[in-house]
Amino acid sequence: MASVRSRGDGDRERGGRDVVEDDYQPITAAEAAREGLRQIAGLTGKDPLGATSIQPIDDGWLVEVEVVEDHRIPASTDLLGLYQVELDMIGSLLGYQRTRRYQRGKGD
Template identity: 50%
Template structure:
């Protein structure tokens, strides 16, 4: 049934209903968002509560990121992760790399790189800390 054929009272009710719904929506949009009183008081005093910072990167992600950085910088594939430590502002990871392949494999020359990453996995620093023949690293300790 076309709108003009409906009874006038029904059309008025519909219009009032639409108007009320619109007014409610506008009321919700205009209402300012408030914080709990304790939080407002701390904020006004300049004493925001500091929540413990969580790293955006977990240990496995940090190791993968470090290996990718070393591979990109040295052009050599990472052989493995030798150490992993959570630092103050990120991660400190040891990555082992084959620097020279030889025959037999037991005479390969390997190196360990220490990589420091920030909490997002970006490289802060890296350096080669040690070079040794495969299987003879323990002799150097």
């Protein structure tokens, strides 16, 4: 996926070229999953394990990402967190929240 960066003047830069809002293409579900992983890693500094679900919402994507919140020895006792990441149609972050925290290998 091409990176999208805000330039602060209403335009954004995508993959090294300047574009205006009308030039944006909606991202695919796979791209949204990758972007959700990238955003959570950047925001929390935690190691993402993977996207556990993705679903379209009215104006974008809702991605659930599982991360290692606390590495422990043995690894089977690691603390994991489940985060919801909300992205718009072009992959920009709208919001995120941790919805669950649990020990690896422990079911509901």
